[in-house]
Amino acid sequence: xxxxxxxxxxxxxxxxxxxxxxxxxxxxxxxxxxxxxxxxxxxxxxxxxxxxxxxxxxxxxxxxxxxxxxxxxxxxxxxxxxxxxxxxxxxxxxxxxxxxxxxxxxxxxxxxxxxxxxxxxxxxxxxxxxxxxxxxxxxxxxxxxxxxxxxxxxxxxxxxxxxxxxxxxxxxxxxxxxxxxxxxxxxxxxxxxxxxxxxxxxxxxxxxxxxxxxxxxxxxxxxxxxxxxxxxxxxxxxxxxxxxxxxxxxxxxxxxxxxxxxxxxxxxxxxxxxxxxxxx
Amino acid sequence: xxxxxxxxxxxxxxxxxxxxxxxxxxxxxxxxxxxxxxxxxxxxxxxxxxxxxxxxxxxxxxxxxxxxxxxxxxxxxxxxxxxxxxxxxxxxxxxxxxxxxxxxxxxxxxxxxxxxxxxxxxxxxxxxxxxxxxxxxxxxxxxxxxxxxxxxxxxxxxx
Numbered sequence: 001x002x003x004x005x006x007x008x009x010x011x012x013x014x015x016x017x018x019x020x021x022x023x024x025x026x027x028x029x030x031x032x033x034x035x036x037x038x039x040x041x042x043x044x045x046x047x048x049x050x051x052x053x054x055x056x057x058x059x060x061x062x063x064x065x066x067x068x069x070x071x072x073x074x075x076x077x078x079x080x081x082x083x084x085x086x087x088x089x090x091x092x093x094x095x096x097x098x099x100x101x102x103x104x105x106x107x108x109x110x111x112x113x114x115x116x117x118x119x120x121x122x123x124x125x126x127x128x129x130x131x132x133x134x135x136x137x138x139x140x141x142x143x144x145x146x147x148x149x150x151x152x153x154x155x156x157x158x159x160x161x162x163x164x165x166x167x168x169x170x171x172x173x174x175x176x177x178x179x180x181x182x183x184x185x186x187x188x189x190x191x192x193x194x195x196x197x198x199x200x201x202x203x204x205x206x207x208x209x210x211x212x213x214x215x216x217x218x219x220x221x222x223x224x225x226x227x228x229x230x231x232x233x234x235x236x237x238x239x240x241x242x243x244x245x246x247x248x249x250x251x252x253x254x255x256x257x258x259x260x261x262x263x264x265x266x267x268x269x270x271x272x273x274x275x276x277x278x279x280x
Numbered sequence: 281x282x283x284x285x286x287x288x289x290x291x292x293x294x295x296x297x298x299x300x301x302x303x304x305x306x307x308x309x310x311x312x313x314x315x316x317x318x319x320x321x322x323x324x325x326x327x328x329x330x331x332x333x334x335x336x337x338x339x340x341x342x343x344x345x346x347x348x349x350x351x352x353x354x355x356x357x358x359x360x361x362x363x364x365x366x367x368x369x370x371x372x373x374x375x376x377x378x379x380x381x382x383x384x385x386x387x388x389x390x391x392x393x394x395x396x397x398x399x400x401x402x403x404x405x406x407x408x409x410x411x412x413x414x415x416x417x418x419x420x421x422x423x424x425x426x427x428x429x430x431x432x433x434x435x436x437x438x439x
Contacts, residue, residue: 009329010328010329010362010366013329013332013333014328014332014358014359014362017332017333017335017336017358018355018358018359020336021336021339021351021354021355021358022351022355024350024351024354025349025350025351025352025355025397025401028349028350028351029349029401038350039350042340042344042350043344046341046344047344049295050295050299053295053296053299053300054299054303057300057303124299124303125299125302125303125345126302126303126306126309127345127346127348128298128302128306128309128310128342128345128346129346129348129398129406129407130346130404130407130409131306131407131409132407133407179404200404200407201407261306262305262306265303
């Protein structure tokens with residue numbers, strides 16, 4: 001190696017490393033939301049480790065609990081908890097469907113079928129830069145997960161949808177509070193239709209409600225309309241917390257989602273391709 | 281070989297802690313950056329090349345936790361690792377307070393670099409988590425200086 005290169009070896013390595021990172025960034029940035037092979041590969045490498053760590057500590061926690069509590073009572077409790085979880089999902093979805101679409105038989109039938117397709121999943125990771133954007137769950141392609149599948153919390157409230165990358169046993173879920181998320185919704189009482197957009201700070205804003213629309217009030221419940229052909233109608237999303245008048249044509253409406261990311265340890269994935277909801 | 285085992289172990293422990301912390305409370309990951317501490321620690325111990333290479337690896341891992349563009353934290357950490365190794369050769373950073381200032385400056389530089397790159401690439405502004413993220417350099421530096429002091433004491437006590 002020439003002498004000048006030897007002297008500058010450290011600097012050359014640093015520049016090479018910086019260049020590699022720049023190339024990495026420039027490969028990913030033009031793709032935007034689409035996941036590329038590199039991202040998918042890294043996700044497939046690191047997520048199973050994360051999954052393993054969580055599972056390991058969960059099992060230790062379980063052993064600990066089993067040691068201290070009566071085994072039989074705990075197993076019974078677990079079964080009942082599972083049952084309650086499933087029943088809550090069914091109950092919420094069906095109650096909403098019945099309340100809003102009593103006359104619409106088709107939607108009712110769709111929602112009745114829904115309970116067969118619920119898959120409970122555990123949240124194993126949060127987005128470190130902004131935990132209101134996305135989470136990782138412990139279900140993947142091996143469990144039949146596909147992109148755009150709807151995710152609910154344990155009370156049946158909307159959490160978000162599955163986005164890429166999806167590995168064998170892990171998948172990323174975009175939360176409704178992500179500022180790149182948009183959902184077709186309406187208010188339960190006034191039926192004011194709009195688009196719910198996340199603000200990336202834990203809340204959402206209800207857009208495109210004309211200032212001429214009257215009757216909307218704070219505390220009113222917001223539910224999915226199904227008009228985005230992504231989320232099925234009748235799912236509870238959140239409630240209106242503030243309504244302000246602006247100089248524009250629309251109201252400025254803040255919506256607080258029902259799900260709380262701090263208690264988002266268990267979620268339910270509706271194992272149905274969203275397209276199927278809107279067929280026929 | 282022993283060095284690689286040490287580095288691997290260091291990275292694994294930080295990965296493990298980050299996974300657990302993100303599960304316990306997401307605020308914890310905003311408060312301190314353990315990947316920066318591993319990078320700085322090994323950069324001081326082994327030099328700037330080790331520091332920059334390790335910075336690149338730790339950066340990728342941090343990017344995995346942030347589900348963002350891979351390379352953003354990597355780039356910031358590569359530079360931090362290099363600077364940590366280079367500066368620690370020139371000045372004595374072993375006294376506790378000097379060590380604290382050294383880590384504070386490095387983590388702050390890394391944070392600014394990361395925030396600039398993130399704002400440039402991402403359409404979103406940096407999420408501050410009720411301004412908690414601004415405490416990150418200070419808390420990381422405090423934690424780092426205490427941990428490094430303990431490691432040095434432990435090393436000295438080794439036969």
